[in-house]
Amino acid sequence: MRIDVRKAVTSDNDIQAVQNADRLKETGLVGVNIMASPGAGKTSFIVRLLKSLPKGLSNGVIEGDVAGSIDTDKIIALGYPATQINTDGGCHLDANMVAKALDALAIQGPGFVFIENIGNLICPASFRLGESLILAIASVPEGDDKPVKYPAVFGLADAVVLNKHDLLGHVEFDMNFFLKGVRAVNPDAPIFNVSCRTGEGVGAVVEWLTANGPAK
């Protein structure tokens, strides 16, 4: 006997993600899910944002890593609240992990909660966390083909950040191909050229975030 089911594989996760989203909203917080490959500059980018966002916001960070708390320690040392999720080998964050991390973070808005996903351009795309915004980061030395090779992550993004823009001209990177690749998988997302090393372009992302940020 065949039984029609037609139910999402991630349906339990999706329910928890909606609960996380409600909870964030009630506390005046906006969740930002940051996805990129390892080494694209996720943590450096979050640090730049924390330092550049307008005063008066209460921002926090949830760091996802397979192991260790190097990134969390870095952010706490700068004076911002942060909490660590270790997946012990798991390749993506899920909504249950983020729910526990929100308990630990225990901050009140208005502000942003930056959720640094595991460095991976495949698995994180399938698991909603309760975020309002998704940022995908690529970086110049990774090459111009990341959007067309990993269409799921770049297709989901509300904004695409191209980090290490200062390395343009020093490594092989065809900007036109990159831009066309982003457009092929994502017709609408704004694309920001950023250098976390020099600070170039961070202001434009801050403006975009503020426009999409917590209600005043």
Place this chain on the structure above:
Amino acid sequence: MHEAAIAEGILRVALGALPRPEARITQINVVAGVLTGVEDESLRMWFNQISQSTPAQDAKIVVNHLPGKVVCLECKHAFVYDGSGPVTVDCPKCAGVVTLEGGSEMYVDSVEVENEN
């Protein structure tokens, strides 16, 4: 290795669909768009491991890898994206701007259970 988490999701959804909790599941039909990166062998391995001692033990997992579609925004030419390589950025007919649609679906379509009689 997100197949571990996906296998858990499939098992949960399949068990939740049973008419009686002890009915035996013989096959689970899954739809996974090509963008989800689901690898069949890895999925089966994880599923076999976690389904032991459940009504879905030994169930066959059949995955339908739903393709995406690339559409030219200028000449409307459309072609299949099967997930096996990078997405084409120029329309092969008119070199226009293209957009990728679909391929992110991931759901349990149906389960087959041993005859109730």
